[in-house]
Amino acid sequence: MSKYSLPDSVRTAHGAKAPWLAIAGGALIILSGLLSWSYDDRILGDLSIRFYPAGIQIYAMLFGVIAVVLGALLLRRPAWLSPARGLRFLGVTAFVFVVWVAAAISYQSGGLINVNEGAYVALAGAVLTAAAGFLSPEVDVDVMAWPRLSSTVEILIIVVLMAVLLFTLAYTLEIDDGVIFASFLVALIALVGGLLATGFGAYLGFIGANNRRPLLLAAFLVAFLFPFTQDGSDANMSIATQILIFAATALGLNIVVGLAGLLDLGYIAFLGTGAYVGAMLSTSAFATVDIKPPFVVVMLIGAATAAVFGLIIGSPTLRVSGDYLAIVTLGFGEIFRLAMFNLDGNNGPSLTNGPNGIPGIPDLNFFGFDFGEVHTVAGIPLGRFSNYYFLLLLLLMFVMLVFTRLNDSRIGRGWVAIREDERAAEAMGVNTFGLKLLAFAVGAALAGLAGTIKAHVDTSVTPDQYIFLESAFLLSAVVLGGMGTVLGVLVGATILKLLPEKLREVNEYRLLMFGLLLVVMMRFRPEGLIASKRRQLEFHEEDEELSELLQAEHLQEAK
Template sequence: MSTNTALPDVLDDSDVSRRDRLREQHGAKAPLLALAGGVLLLVSGLLSWSYDDRILGDISIRFYPAGIQIYAMVLGLVAVVLGVLLRRRPGWLNPGRGLAAVGWGSLVFVVVALVTIARQAGGSININEGGWVALVGALLVFAAGFVAQRFELNVRTWPRLPGWAEILVIVVLMAVLLFTTAYTLGLDDSWTFVCLLVTLLSVAIALVGSGFGEYVGFVGGNNRRVLLLAAFLVAFLFPFTQDGSDANMSIATQILIFAATALGLNIVVGLAGLLDLGYIAFLGTGAYVGAMLSQSTFATIGWKPPFLVVMLCGMAVASTFGLIIGSPTLRVSGDYLAIVTLGFGEIFRLAMFNLDGTNGPDLTNGPNGIPAIPDLNFFGWDFGKVHTVAGIPLGRFSNYYFLLLLLIAFVILVFSRLNDSRIGRGWVAIREDERAAEAMGVNVFGLKLLAFAIGAALAGLAGTIKAHQDTSVTPDQYIFLESAFLLAAVVLGGMGTVAGVLVGATILKLLPEKLRDAADYRLLLFGLLLVIMMRFRPEGLVASKRRQLEFHEDDEELVQLAQTEHLEEAK
């Protein structure tokens, strides 16, 4: 079946843009360009890129690819595969869109690599032949992606594989995810990390744009329980890939705490549509409760209950604060609610400074906070010691990682159950149109207050674990910028979804850790990322089809997919 969408003859040249004319004239060359560019990228991985083996890893050796040489070969391989598929034009794939993503990604990747080599080696004269061959290959793939967009998909019929084959696809994808995650966290050089990130993003976007991504979603939809089990198994096995190192596990635990807190905020913002700019205060409430009831010599409360009781106390206190703050403030909405919650976040931080025994009750030790919080000990399992499991040492952060996995599982369960319940549908109705929801009999104020209370409770629960993992709690940890990053994780990942928030939290916590060379430009890069997202994908990285329709109402393909998704949910 041909998927060539040539323009009708009735259109005059004046009605056709220059870009479309170029695509019509040279569209048939797209497979050849893709193959040529892909082969050049593959060849460049076998050549030397720089004479200095200290730049971007050891990329000076020929016929022994490493680092960015391997990344170039991956991009070349994807370009070759898409070029072959474009020539054969299968009815259920759209390789033209994928080539466009690989073209952009290859070009950005090669430019970043060459600029880095030139800057660190003292000029572009020090770039070896591999870099220039890669640049020519990237330009060819970019040109192929530009002209290949004339080939559009007419009909998609997803082939159904046997059950065991679909499960095998999920297992292979999860194994690739585990390996890629472990390899990514193992990179120390910032610019090598950037090159890998560009490669992974371009390949991922290419697969999604070509139709592979939706096919994986189709397979995952047929095996949801298997997919969920495989995802948690991959997360569980991750510490066993670190060989006892705590460097990457420290980052992983911070990501999990951040993600658990962001999921709680997702209830308030993503489901109920309430803009909360002071949500970090609830995490701080749980952390201070955990610190004050801990075994620390600086703890200000004499009661030392078991940690399970401490977790419940942290949830209860944070939820109470949510009710206290929500009762008067939820009478307003929109910008006014954002301003009030912003004020609450600052009031909490300043209150923690003043509860030092001089300006108020002696509860928090003021700006000094509560240090020397001991590690947890569950049934003889000391979280501060190294434990050996299956011959692999698991350090302190690995121990907290497993506990935080249980926390994430609990938060996801709560979020999913609420989202699928009448309460969740009431929140969505309030988010869409508060007046219409109230006219239909929805208890608007009560559901708003419940969203605040539940979201605060989940953040307080995460805070109690954070206090022990960090070994100290101070007011400076809970500034407004942290609330802004939590909100950005929800918006960036996709409001109202679990996977989206996990992706957003991972990106916003991982990038600052790996891009320490660009620490001075952190906020600038953060702002540019949000601007780009709002321009090209305002619904978030991982958004439901119904959410996408709010921003892309004219996309007929999305309408059909959203209707299919709605029918599946109804079943």
């Protein structure tokens, strides 16, 4: 019996009602979308009109559709799905969603009396859906019973899912209201989490593993086509470019933390190193170095300089480990920031202009292509940030290639051995010190590459951009997404960069919400949102279903 289920006696007595409760709950939630949720028509996109659903009401109706589908699946009980788990997750998150919306309506309109009947109907539907999930008898997922489809159908499924992903990304960035954005986020978590809980997500992962190249191609096309969905919006593309910079830097940190297991709390200094190199070698009127090499050379110099700093900090400090290493790297991050303040010509060499930094960094120009100008492609204007977006996308692909190649190499296996047990790895002949030093150097070099581009995107570089909090966010992106994985870090970086931009209305509570998110994650999914199967087994050794899933994947690869 699952720890989240009711006693067997209760489920045996009332389990037959579960499908009908789910269908009834879903129907009520669908009906709620056609009713009025708020008396005040000035808030949350006007939820006062009946039979004309707005954004939040449409989100609720999606809850209902999924609940009805899962309830119908309970009647058939397919061997390769677990509708009960999906209904539990969907019902609980639907309840949270309705309570959140009702609280927002009450707060913005001046009282709970302004919450109309639609919200209460949705709340009743969410309770019925959750009850159906908890009353449903447990059904173990048989991964060997997964439907086997032709390659054409599997590729078509991948294309459809990627198209949905592209639409979702474009729609997400178009939401300006913070409360509506938070409501959409809860709805998205509920819908995706409900499907994943049924085992359908693992099946999609199985399809993706069978079609790695088409999956990578489809993912690249989604990323490439994203600027064409923004109609020249600089605001949204600015967020997208910052996400790519953050993701590329976090992947470099993932080598240090996720693969080698070295806790680095000063990693933002390497990004700052690359940014300052890019700024000092730029054609800015405030640049302090007279040499102006081509930008490709600047990128190499920035990566090499950051790598040297990685070697300098790594050589004396990697003889310590654990908490001591974290304290030393934290100190290095602060030393870098203070050094940038002091290299102003008064307290040290004139390199960084001290606290004023280096402003006025011009846009890049590759062979006559000006990144600062608007270019029209297929009738769609692509502004300044779109131009940098494509450049950063190429950089991110390079960083991903470096990470995956290293991860699959002998070096990567050595890093993992060090992470698991450094003394055992050293006893088996692994050069632990050399590999740890290499991890620091490679991770720092990748961050330096991202920093050289960041300097031109931001048009200025100042010391206060590289504070400890930024290092903490980078580390959190790795832990939240899933250490040692590429997709997990991309998801973690996107979440941690997108949420502050869209929730500016509650900016003073940002760190509080961030801390609560990490606490919840460490309690219910310590391996991260998208973790490697190895780390899942480390945190969930008792999970027999996961072991069976791994066996099924190995058998499929053997075939």
